[in-house]
Amino acid sequence: MIALLKRDLRLALRAGGGFGLGLAFFLIVVVLVPFGVGPDRDVLSPIAPGILWIGALLAALLSLDRIFALDFEDGSLALLATSPLPLEAAGLIKACAHWITTGLPLTLAAPLFGFLLLMTPEAYGYLLASLLIGTPALSMIGTFGAALTVGLRRGGLLLSLLVLPLYVPTLIFGAEAVRRGAAGLDASGALILQGGITAGCFAILPFATAAVLRINLR
Amino acid sequence: MLHVVGLGCARGGAAVLSNVSFDLVAGQALVLRGPNGIGKTTLLRTLAGLQPPITGDVVMPEETAAYASHADGIKTALTVTENLAFWAEVYGMPLDLAVLDRFDLAGLRNRQGGTLSAGQKRRLGLARLAVIGRKILFLDEPTVSLDTGSVAMFARWLQGDHLAQGGIAVIATHIDLGLDAPVLDLTPFQSAPGTGGGTDEAFL
Numbered sequence: 001m002i003a004l005l006k007r008d009l010r011l012a013l014r015a016g017g018g019f020g021l022g023l024a025f026f027l028i029v030v031v032l033v034p035f036g037v038g039p040d041r042d043v044l045s046p047i048a049p050g051i052l053w054i055g056a057l058l059a060a061l062l063s064l065d066r067i068f069a070l071d072f073e074d075g076s077l078a079l080l081a082t083s084p085l086p087l088e089a090a091g092l093i094k095a096c097a098h099w100i101t102t103g104l105p106l107t108l109a110a111p112l113f114g115f116l117l118l119m120t121p122e123a124y125g126y127l128l129a130s131l132l133i134g135t136p137a138l139s140m141i142g143t144f145g146a147a148l149t150v151g152l153r154r155g156g157l158l159l160s161l162l163v164l165p166l167y168v169p170t171l172i173f174g175a176e177a178v179r180r181g182a183a184g185l186d187a188s189g190a191l192i193l194q195g196g197i198t199a200g201c202f203a204i205l206p207f208a209t210a211a212v213l214r215i216n217l218r
Numbered sequence: 219m220l221h222v223v224g225l226g227c228a229r230g231g232a233a234v235l236s237n238v239s240f241d242l243v244a245g246q247a248l249v250l251r252g253p254n255g256i257g258k259t260t261l262l263r264t265l266a267g268l269q270p271p272i273t274g275d276v277v278m279p280e281e282t283a284a285y286a287s288h289a290d291g292i293k294t295a296l297t298v299t300e301n302l303a304f305w306a307e308v309y310g311m312p313l314d315l316a317v318l319d320r321f322d323l324a325g326l327r328n329r330q331g332g333t334l335s336a337g338q339k340r341r342l343g344l345a346r347l348a349v350i351g352r353k354i355l356f357l358d359e360p361t362v363s364l365d366t367g368s369v370a371m372f373a374r375w376l377q378g379d380h381l382a383q384g385g386i387a388v389i390a391t392h393i394d395l396g397l398d399a400p401v402l403d404l405t406p407f408q409s410a411p412g413t414g415g416g417t418d419e420a421f422l
């Protein structure tokens with residue numbers, strides 16, 4: 001399992017587009033928003049949590065189609081499927097590698113981007129916490145979507161259509177937690193629900209991912 | 219060690235082969251022959267467990283088989299050594315770098331996979347088989363894009379190392395590897411056209 005994680009991280013570092021791309025995309029989205037709605041603090045500050053969460057969502061989406069597509073094309077997915085590593089573990093590892101290359105950098109950089117959107121200072125901690133709890137679910141759901149569309153031509157577009165609706169619960173509770181934090185209210189309920197979604201995803205989706213991969217590899 | 223009993227397999231929902239049976243003991247190889255599209259790849263994929271058989275059974279000890287497809291599964295951004303080290307680690311085997319000499323890859327050890335020629339990639343793909351230490355190998359056209367010297371080198375490894383140490387190999391190939399192995403022509407096992415493919419329909 002560690003071997004696959006190491007390989008995927010190394011590939012993400014070497015082939016480019018791993019760590020930097022999602023982060024740069026996130027930055028662009030966040031920078032574009034003030035141009036669209038105006039730099040007024042009264043406008044930007046209330047919508048900052050929502051914008052940051054939607055930005056994180058889109059940035060995570062950007063690299064999803066590469067999770068299995070490259071391994072499928074060069075044949076290593078079929079070789080992995082016949083190796084001693086169970087496909088369930090492979091799915092889990094792929095999701096972890098995706099999170100380390102996109103979710104984690106996004107989480108760490110988000111407070112900086114919150115500053116660009118004039119977010120209320122009290123919300124920074126909640127933004128960090130909600131992204132830390134929520135982004136692993138984005139990676140796991142996305143890995144499942146990538147497994148569904150592996151081998152399809154132009155699968156990336158279909159992948160977005162499949163995955164984005166599944167991101168809705170994470171988005172609702174993530175943005176809600178930050179909003180409540182910004183308003184000085186208790187955000188623990190939203191964070192706990194988010195944690196529940198993430199835990200549920202990691203409990204179920206590796207098995208679904210493996211089942212779907214087996215069908216797609218036939 | 220490998221018993222195949224009445225095996226039938228399907229491709230794309232249509233049955234291609236039926237009633238394939240053979241037995242192999244340690245140290246034996248079997249060469250699959252037949253015209254294009256007869257189902258050599260489908261049979262190997264079924265044996266390797268990538269698709270379920272529609273009839274019959276494959277009996278072999280667990281965790282002993284490995285599969286090598288048309289594609290080599292080489293990561294273009296990793297070096298030759300890193301590619302091999304990855305597969306060795308996945309299979310829980312130590313990486314013995316002597317394998318690089320064995321497959322004439324020593325001079326290429328730090329080259330990235332993407333910069334290799336087709337034949338060099340194939341040699342790396344075959345070297346993977348030596349690294350993972352599996353007894354039963356299902357090989358799909360292992361000699362594609364190899365020159366005659368490399369084919370002989372691979373045949374020497376297969377005969378002298380793998381089979382001599384009690385390995386088994388089922389090989390689909392069109393060229394003569396010079397192996398001391400029986401040939402199984404798949405033509406008589408071809409399914410009648412229009413026979414149902416079974417398992418896939420439930421999903422489609």
